Amino acid sequence: MYHPTVPGFALEEGGEGQILRLSGDWTVATIHLVDAGLGAVRAGQGLVLDVSGLGRIDTSGAFLIDRTLRAAGAWPARLQGDHPVAEGLLAQVHPHAEPVSPPDKPSAGLLAMLARVGQGTMDFLREVTGILTFLGETVATLARLALRPWKLRWTSIFAVMEEAGFNALPIVVFLSFFVGMVVAFIGATSLRDFGLEIYTIELIGFSMLREFGVVLTGIVLAGRTNSSFTAQIGSMKMRQEIDAMQTLGLKPMEVIVAPRVLAMLVMTPILTFAATLAGIGGGMAVAWSALDINPGVFLERMRSSVPLDQFWVGMSKSPVFGLVVALIACRQGLLTGGSVQSLGRATTTSVVQAIFAIIVIDALFAIFYMELSI
Incomplete structure (x- = not known):
């Protein structure tokens, strides 16, 4: 030896x-x-x-x-x-084995600042272009599957619906309930000075139906489901499972992306509805305990004072938020390199982009509905 x-x-x-x-x-x-x-x-x-x-x-x-x-x-x-x-x-x-030269120190001054702003703007435009391109590819894939429904992977769709939807229901309901309580406490405290505590009901109704229910659901999905999708697909990319899939003649857009997008399109409205009810329930609990407004009066006043279209305003945003979360998560997962550091960066980028997109899209919806006087 x-x-x-x-x-x-x-x-x-x-x-x-x-x-x-x-x-x-x-x-x-x-x-x-x-x-x-x-x-x-x-x-x-x-x-x-x-x-x-x-x-x-x-x-x-x-x-x-x-x-x-x-x-x-x-x-x-x-x-x-x-x-x-x-x-x-x-x-x-x-x-x-050539030594890697140390990165240049960022220079100071107006020109350097303008250069960084320009570079950041170009990076942002490239990301937007990449997301829109991926959206187009996803829509084309869903259209092909709609014409050939037998190619849909129903097992994967229902598995994602359970993992990303039903398993997220407790935390969505829990957070929305306490946000509804917070809104009710703020309304009761602020309106008490004017003797208008009864309008706390309208505040809860409009805020939860129109904004908080769907936005909270989107943010929870961006932090929980988005990171999960990116990590799963990134791990498959690192282990070369996606390359093996393509070698077998399977398309990653049909096998990986489409089931997640369809599952999110179905589950996000359901989660939004549950979050809205939980938020109203939290506000009702505070109104009953702090303002002595019993649930019957609370529900009757909300029915008569809060138009039903406010509910549909919130619900109309939910499929868009679900689509955005799924698209960003799948795209970043497919962009993952072969290292653990790349997977970590992709997951972080995915969550940040999803939260940013949800806030921006919600603001655009607000402007759109304001122009429609809804």
């Missing part, structure tokens, strides 16, 4: 300059013994590498030696002595 010998080195002064004499085995199993010491060597130009006492060497040892040669400016290497593989390995690893 072979036992590796301990690696060693010695820096000596010779007639033609400095000589770095190597000895022992420089392999992945032994180089940790000389890594720190060799890194501290300060050799000058004209360094000669003596490999006559060198034993075994692999690419790990060659990288370590190449680091010293580069630091001394002694490339191409001047070898002394004979070794069967040392010269070839050093030549092989050198192109891949």
